[in-house]
Amino acid sequence: MNRITKEQFEKAYCERSNITLTYYHSHFVALPCACDYEQCEGWASVTNDADMIAAHMRFYAPRVGQESNGSLWNGDVWVV
Numbered sequence: 001m002n003r004i005t006k007e008q009f010e011k012a013y014c015e016r017s018n019i020t021l022t023y024y025h026s027h028f029v030a031l032p033c034a035c036d037y038e039q040c041e042g043w044a045s046v047t048n049d050a051d052m053i054a055a056h057m058r059f060y061a062p063r064v065g066q067e068s069n070g071s072l073w074n075g076d077v078w079v080v
């Protein structure tokens with residue numbers, strides 16, 4: 001799966017879920033993701049809640065320099 005930008009991920013998520021970007025931003029945050037799921041696009045939508053965000057970052061956030069699915073996390077974006 002090719003890595004996409006955070007903006008692309010958010011837009012696609014909203015289209016799939018039939019919600020607006022405004023709604024998305026008031027309920028979710030897009031966090032970098034390095035889970036093992038084959039279909040993972042390098043981002044995950046997490047409920048905008050401190051505990052949920054902390055749990056995601058603890059278990060699924062990529063480390064700087066970490067590779068996943070052929071892309072490299074530079075701390076900001078996925079680069080090929």
Ligand SMILES: [Zn+2]
Nearest residue numbers: 033034035040
């Ligand atoms: Zn993931």
